[in-house]
Every structure is written in structure tokens, then in C-alpha cells.
Amino acid sequence: MAHDHDHHHHDHDHDHSELSETQLRVRALETILTEKGYVDPKALDAIVEMYETKIGPRNGAAVIAKAWTDPAFKKALLDDATKAVNTLGHVARVGDHLIAVENTPQRHNMVVCTLCSCYPWEVLGLPPVWYKAAPYRSRAVKDPRGVLADFGVTLPKDIEIRVWDSTAETRFLVLPMRPAGTDGWSEDKLAELVTRDSMIGTGLPKNPTELKS
Amino acid sequence: MDSAAALKAAHAVPGVPQDDDGPVFKEPWQAQAFAIALALHERGVFTWNEWAATLGDEIKRAQAAGDPDTGETYYMHWLATLERLVAEKGVASREMLTEYRDAWDHACDRTPHGKPIELTPADFAH
Numbered sequence: 001m002a003h004d005h006d007h008h009h010h011d012h013d014h015d016h017s018e019l020s021e022t023q024l025r026v027r028a029l030e031t032i033l034t035e036k037g038y039v040d041p042k043a044l045d046a047i048v049e050m051y052e053t054k055i056g057p058r059n060g061a062a063v064i065a066k067a068w069t070d071p072a073f074k075k076a077l078l079d080d081a082t083k084a085v086n087t088l089g090h091v092a093r094v095g096d097h098l099i100a101v102e103n104t105p106q107r108h109n110m111v112v113c114t115l116c117s118c119y120p121w122e123v124l125g126l127p128p129v130w131y132k133a134a135p136y137r138s139r140a141v142k143d144p145r146g147v148l149a150d151f152g153v154t155l156p157k158d159i160e161i162r163v164w165d166s167t168a169e170t171r172f173l174v175l176p177m178r179p180a181g182t183d184g185w186s187e188d189k190l191a192e193l194v195t196r197d198s199m200i201g202t203g204l205p206k207n208p209t210e211l212k213s
Numbered sequence: 214m215d216s217a218a219a220l221k222a223a224h225a226v227p228g229v230p231q232d233d234d235g236p237v238f239k240e241p242w243q244a245q246a247f248a249i250a251l252a253l254h255e256r257g258v259f260t261w262n263e264w265a266a267t268l269g270d271e272i273k274r275a276q277a278a279g280d281p282d283t284g285e286t287y288y289m290h291w292l293a294t295l296e297r298l299v300a301e302k303g304v305a306s307r308e309m310l311t312e313y314r315d316a317w318d319h320a321c322d323r324t325p326h327g328k329p330i331e332l333t334p335a336d337f338a339h
Contacts, residue, residue: 019321022292026242028313029249029295031332032305039252047248
């Protein structure tokens with residue numbers, strides 16, 4: 001490592017935000033280069049956004065598809081998502097305190113907060129840029145239906161919308177409802193229906209008719 | 214700056230983890246570090262040859278110090294290369310990088326969880 005300076009550690013009471021040593025170094029670089037006019041943060045976001053749908057969401061989709069087809073796995077996932085996800089060999093190890101919340105005909109779940117380390121990128125990929133924006137977070141809490149409408153999702157009035165605010169200790173994954181008309185589908189085929197947004201709760205899985213056969 | 218530029222960079226620099234569609238990243242900061250290098254290259258701060266030589270040197274140095282060389286640490290070397298090149302090119306000194314890193318650390322500590330972490334001049338006073 002290029003740096004030798006001492007890392008001073010603070011008492012972490014988990015009330016404040018946390019960034020890893022590496023994240024701090026990247027932020028330092030980005031801030032200096034932005035101030036000096038070498039980089040445009042918007043251009044950086046654009047590059048990051050190009051890749052945000054790669055890797056992670058595929059892992060997450062595999063997890064969701066398995067939960068749709070395997071009741072024992074689904075139960076394990078809802079009991080302890082970290083443990084359940086880590087039993088799947090092909091998925092990157094996820095950090096502690098991942099909680100899966102299940103959508104039902106009565107309740108839709110939506111997750112907010114990606115401001116520090118609370119975003120489960122192992123299963124969701126890189127956080128979408130819009131998700132990091134402060135307006136999204138505050139609006140999602142105050143007006144979840146309005147935010148969902150912006151994403152083109154309109155839910156019946158009698159469905160309760162529950163907004164989960166991640167903390168330093170807990171990160172959330174939404175388990176969407178399995179779309180109708182998918183009886184007998186394989187896990188691989190089901191996984192194609194699972195979008196990143198459906199696992200954050202700002203979208204729904206694709207319809208079987210949206211898949212090219 | 215577009216996906217073509219990213220692909221070009223991924224071809225010009227040896228070892229960039231990628232699949233058929235271009236570079237792949239395991240954590241968000243890796244994509245940010247990749248994007249910063251791309252932006253600096255576009256500004257003409259370094260050529261890809263220069264970058265690759267420095268990155269190769271950082272990897273050798275890390276391996277001599279016991280880096281496992283499994284590919285897991287590739288972007289750690291990438292970040293070290295960025296820090297070294299911006300210092301060598303007179304864009305930002307080591308001292309400045311450390312100062313900003315510490316300021317972000319301070320900003321982070323005083324920011325309640327769930328609020329955007331923002332850097333203010335006061336964060337530099339510590």
C-alpha cells in the first residue's frame with residue numbers, strides 16, 4: 001500500500017456514517033480532482049452508472065429465483081439472509097446483517113439509504129446514481145407512493161407500502177412476488193425476470209410476456 | 214467519455230477484470246477509481262502506456278510485500294497508481310491527499326447515519 005500514515009480509529013457507536021479506508025482515499029482523490037477541474041463528478045457518475053447493472057444484480061436475481069422455487073431456501077432467506085445467500089456457492093459472500101423483506105399481496109417493501117456502507121452491492125450491484133441522491137431518500141420516506149409512481153409503479157390503494165431505512169448494521173433486500181404465468185419455470189429463466197429495481201422495491205419483476213422467448 | 218473509451222482503456226491496460234461487455238467491478242469504489250483514471254487520461258495527464266507501466270510497478274511492489282496476487286487486490290493497486298501518478302504529475306501531493314482523506318474521515322464521523330456526507334472547511338481544521 002502506498003500510504004503509511006496511522007489510521008486512527010474512533011469509537012464506533014454506529015450512529016454516524018462510516019466509510020472504509022479505501023472509500024476515504026477514493027473520495028479524497030475525487031474531491032481534489034474536482035476542485036482542480038480535472039474531473040467532472042457527473043462524468044464519473046455516468047461511467048459508474050454504465051456498470052451498475054452488472055455483476056451484483058445477477059447474484060441477487062439468482063437468490064430471488066431460488067426463493068421462488070425452493071420453499072426451504074425461501075424460509076432460510078427470510079430467517080437469515082446473510083447465511084442463506086452465503087450457502088449459494090456461485091454468489092459472492094455478502095456481509096453481515098442482510099435482511100430479506102417479502103412482498104405480499106398486502107404489502108410492498110421499498111428500501112432507502114445508500115449513503116455509506118449500507119448498500120448490499122454483493123447482491124444488487126453498484127448503487128444507482130439516483131438512489132444516492134438526497135431527494136430520493138427524503139421523498140421515499142414522506143411520499144413512497146409518489147416515488148413509486150415516478151418509477152412507473154402504481155400499486156392498489158389497499159396495499160401497504162413499507163419503507164425500510166438501512167442503518168449501519170442492517171441492509172435490506174426486497175423479495176418480490178413471483179409473477180403469475182411462470183409455473184414450471186426453471187430458476188435460470190425466473191432469474192431473468194428479476195430486475196435490480198425490483199430488489200430495491202422501486203420496481204416490480206418483469207412480466208413473462210416481456211421476456212424474449 | 215463513453216463505453217467505447219472504457220473498453221479502450223480496458224484493452225490498453227493489462228489485467229483489468231472484464232467480461233464480454235467490458236470491465237467488471239466488485240465494489241462501487243472500484244468503478245469510481247476506474248472512472249477517475251479514465252477522466253485523467255482524457256485530460257492528457259498520462260498515457261495508457263505510462264499508466265500500465267506504473268500500475269505494473271505498483272503490483273510488483275505489492276507482491277514483494279506479500280500481496281497474494283489473486284486478482285482480488287487489483288483495484289487496490291489501481292488506487293495506489295492513481296495516488297502516485299497525481300503526485301508525480303504535480304496534480305495533488307501526497308500531503309494533500311492525506312489532508313483530504315482525514316477531512317473526509319472527520320466529515321464521516323460527525324454525520325449521522327442516513328444523512329449525506331458532505332465536506333466542509335471545518336473538517337480540515339482537525
